Amino acid sequence: MIEAIGLTKRYGEKFAVNEVSFTVRPGMVTGFLGPNGAGKSTTMRMIVGLDRPTAGSVTVNGKPYAQHHAPLGEVGALLDAKALHGGRSARAHLLAQAATHGIPRSRVDEVIDATGLGTAAGKRAGTFSLGMGQRLGIATALLGDPHTLILDEPVNGLDPEGVLWVRGLLRGLAAEGRTVLLSSHLMSEMALTADHLIVVGRGRVIADASVGDIVSRARGSSVRVRTPMSAELRAVLSERPEIGVTSVGPDVLDVTGSTAPQIATLAAAAGLVLYELTPVEVSLEDAYMKLTATEVEYRSTAAPDAPTSTRATRGDAR
């Protein structure tokens, strides 16, 4: 369990994290989302005592990280896969970490096997690819068999097999009753891995709810209607002030403020033919984009639907 209360980190005039409170519960994967610069890494760093809060507090399994006698057995963290001695082999890195906690060599072999490092374990960590570095970071996080795991972008650089493996690993750890906090910008992966989401923007929590709730809140009541009598249906629907109608194609209307059964009933009463009536599904990505639309500090120059440019500009989006 991770509990943050009024957690704040200020750099000069800038609030990287601003009075953030949340609880990350055991037995589930909690996704930690937010646009670039929203304060995710700073929050994670404060959880494991790498940054000192300006105000507020955060505990892991009931105590501040630094007060745990054997922190690797409480919290396993992957924050920066490059933060290790590049001249050491992966095995030597893990053995050095294990030695600080009296963890046996057999556990080092176990995590090497579990993370697929196998043949690479004898190579210098500094020569690792991004994906192999991530595997080593995950191995390090698992070393103390901790109750709580904190992983910042663990699938970054992993091949598809690795992404699938991380998903299964995290779901398995949560099913064992552990607490898992995971940050990732990959919404499709988050939708498959997380049960609960904490979304931050400009240093503040903007949503703290289950994945299902976040998606259904964004869904609204949009229904796609295909009818050869769109002008007549539009006229019937526009008599209701709560209903909004937008034409999205020939004979296709997007209707908000009503449900599929209500639209069907109104159409039937007016003797209108409908070919299709579909509640519009919202993906987690859509829901996230809606939630954070006004919270993005660093935005690409191209609009989401326009041909994309990889160049990003800094500036106030609003």
Ligand SMILES: Nc1ncnc2c1ncn2[C@@H]1O[C@H](COP(=O)(O)OP(=O)(O)OP(=O)(O)O)[C@@H](O)[C@H]1O
């Ligand atoms: N050491 C520092 N000194 C000054 N400002 C910092 C420092 N660390 C972070 N910041 C600022 O705090 C804000 C939050 O940064 P943070 O890295 O926590 O965001 P993030 O949500 O992890 O972003 P990303 O998704 O890009 O990793 C940013 O505006 C960042 O520039």
